[in-house]
Amino acid sequence: MYSVSTELYEAVAARLEEAVGRSGYFSGTVSGETDEVAWRLTVSVLVYRRRVSLPEGDEERIADLVPVWWEFHTVVPDGEILNDFSFGEVRDAVRNP
Numbered sequence: 508m509y510s511v512s513t514e515l516y517e518a519v520a521a522r523l524e525e526a527v528g529r530s531g532y533f534s535g536t537v538s539g540e541t542d543e544v545a546w547r548l549t550v551s552v553l554v555y556r557r558r559v560s561l562p563e564g565d566e567e568r569i570a571d572l573v574p575v576w577w578e579f580h581t582v583v584p585d586g587e588i589l590n591d592f593s594f595g596e597v598r599d600a601v602r603n604p
Contacts, residue, residue: 509544509581509590519548519579520600524569527554534575543583550577550594569601 522537534551557570579592 509583509588511579511581511590511592511596513596515541515544515546516596516600519546520597523548523550523552523572523597524601527552527569527572529567530554531556545582547580547582548577548597549580551575552577572598572601 518539518541519537522539523533526535526537527533531554532552533554536547536549538545538547540546552575553573554569555571555573556567559566559568574594577594579590579594581588581590581592
């Protein structure tokens, strides 16, 4: 089984945030690679935002991602392997940048 690292969770969260953009709902796939594994997250999520006041002006940030459905795949040179991915870890990475 492949153990998903904190760094990989952060990379997945960053790609997902980029894909979501300003939307309130996202359904699609984000993917990437590290030195040891290729990964793919297919997900449908509801996006909740909060207004943050900064000296430069107000900004809408993601407050939470509520998954409707998701699946996470990891592939090594020998093929696809099981992993211990938790969507809760991605939510935490998005909520606490």
